[in-house]
Amino acid sequence: MAKSKPYKRRIFIINPKFQIKFSLYVAGLLIISSIVYPFIFDTFVTGMIAQLKNGGANQLASATTLKWKAILTTLILWQVGITTIVFISCIFISHKVAGPMYKLVKYLTSVRDGSAGGKLYFRGGDYFPEVAEEVNETFDSIQENYKNDFVYISEVHAYLNNLSMVVPDDKKVVLNEINKKLTEIQSRFHNL
Numbered sequence: 224m225a226k227s228k229p230y231k232r233r234i235f236i237i238n239p240k241f242q243i244k245f246s247l248y249v250a251g252l253l254i255i256s257s258i259v260y261p262f263i264f265d266t267f268v269t270g271m272i273a274q275l276k277n278g279g280a281n282q283l284a285s286a287t288t289l290k291w292k293a294i295l296t297t298l299i300l301w302q303v304g305i306t307t308i309v310f311i312s313c314i315f316i317s318h319k320v321a322g323p324m325y326k327l328v329k330y331l332t333s334v335r336d337g338s339a340g341g342k343l344y345f346r347g348g349d350y351f352p353e354v355a356e357e358v359n360e361t362f363d364s365i366q367e368n369y370k371n372d373f374v375y376i377s378e379v380h381a382y383l384n385n386l387s388m389v390v391p392d393d394k395k396v397v398l399n400e401i402n403k404k405l406t407e408i409q410s411r412f413h414n415l
Contacts, residue, residue: 261298272284322345323352379405380402
């Protein structure tokens, strides 16, 4: 018997508005917080270079300036790389949040449309598996209440049918309307 392949995620941006906004927010915080360090170092190194020039060590000042520019360029490229990695990581992490929310919305829509087929499950590794469990338990409870209500409505319906045989004709019209409504309600229970 051949083993089935595990489900692989192919689309990582399920909710672009949330995922990109979240990733940009985190990457933006990273950029803002990391901009401080190059400015501090630049102020320090430029001050040292100015002291070297004032002290007559122009050749050392020029060499230090070139080294500092190379270091600053490396720091900037490093920061761009780290920010890109953080942005992409946030897309993957937010996918584990957006995926379950997307599936939950689809499931609730199918419940409302009457086409829900079974229980709600999230993929392995997704966040909030307890939400799927809670939704399933809630719908199980609702179904159990529907079954109990259906039994009671059936009993009332049978009682009113029997009662309509012994009441005066002027009351039968009211009982027939009530029975008609109960039949309508019962048919909705059958569709659940």
